[in-house]
Amino acid sequence: MMHRKTKSLFAAACVALVAFGSAGCGGTVDGEAVMPGKGDSAEGPNAEQKYPNLLKECEVLTTDVLAKAVDADPRDIQSTFVGALCRWQAMSKSGGLVDITRFWFETGSLEAEKATANSLKYNVQERAIQGIPSIVMKPPDQPGACGVASDAAGVVGWWVNPQGRGGDSCTQAIKLMEMTLSVNI
Numbered sequence: 001m002m003h004r005k006t007k008s009l010f011a012a013a014c015v016a017l018v019a020f021g022s023a024g025c026g027g028t029v030d031g032e033a034v035m036p037g038k039g040d041s042a043e044g045p046n047a048e049q050k051y052p053n054l055l056k057e058c059e060v061l062t063t064d065v066l067a068k069a070v071d072a073d074p075r076d077i078q079s080t081f082v083g084a085l086c087r088w089q090a091m092s093k094s095g096g097l098v099d100i101t102r103f104w105f106e107t108g109s110l111e112a113e114k115a116t117a118n119s120l121k122y123n124v125q126e127r128a129i130q131g132i133p134s135i136v137m138k139p140p141d142q143p144g145a146c147g148v149a150s151d152a153a154g155v156v157g158w159w160v161n162p163q164g165r166g167g168d169s170c171t172q173a174i175k176l177m178e179m180t181l182s183v184n185i
Contacts, residue, residue, distance in 0.1 A: 057104055058086035060183055061176065066090065069175045070098045070160055071167045096164025100176075101147075108155035110135065117147075129174060130181040136170055146170035148177045156180060 064074040072090035081087040086102040114135050117124045123138040134150040142161065146169035149157035158176040160169040 058082050058102065060102075060180055063088065065179065066100055066176070069179070070100060070162075070172045072098055092162065092164075092167070094164070094167075096162055099159070099161040099163065101159040101161075102157070102176075102180075103159075104154060104156040106154040110149060110151035110155050113137075113149040113155050113157065117149075129177050132181055134177065136174065138170070144169055146173045148173045150177055150181060152181060 058079070061069075063077045063079075066072075066088055067074040067077045067090050070090055070092060071094070072092045077088055077090035079086070079088050084103065084105070088100040090098045090100065092098050110133055114124060114126075117135065117137045121140055123140070125136045127134055127136060129148065129150055132150045132152055134148055137147040137149070139145055144163075145159065145161040147157055147159040148170075149155055156177075158173045158180070160173045160176070162169055
């Protein structure tokens with residue numbers, strides 16, 4: 001008797017799962033389906049036309065300036081990602097890799113960055129960089145890493161994370177921010 005009851009409950013659960021699961025998948029959306037890669041056509045603007053400055057934020061400081069700021073060889077730095085974050089890796093003169101990250105969020109705020117850093121238990125210090133309200137952040141589990149964020153047309157920031165021996169990452173991140181704010185102000 002127990003076996004038959006278990007089978008009945010299992011069958012009822014399966015029916016309910018199918019009924020409720022398929023109900024969540026139904027619906028219509030406005031628009032026209034297009035093949036992947038066909039969204040930007042001659043009839044409409046492409047990404048470069050819609051967002052002409054999309055990748056310009058990664059070029060605010062040249063790679064030779066970045067390399068000099070983190071004590072690396074300007075011939076041995078490369079971009080590893082471009083988008084809402086710009087990332088580079090450089091070989092420091094002391095022989096270790098240095099990860100460099102630049103971020104900016106036009107609708108972000110310094111308060112949001114500070115709240116996030118505090119929630120991650122980072123050591124956060126408030127300071128002004130080029131007269132702009134800023135914070136310096138050090139994560140407890142990565143003693144060599146340091147980031148800065150400044151309140152500039154949203155929020156902009158730099159992280160420097162040496163993977164081995166390296167210079168003072170906070171001094172380096174602050175230097176990158178000083179140069180960025182000098183260019184953008």
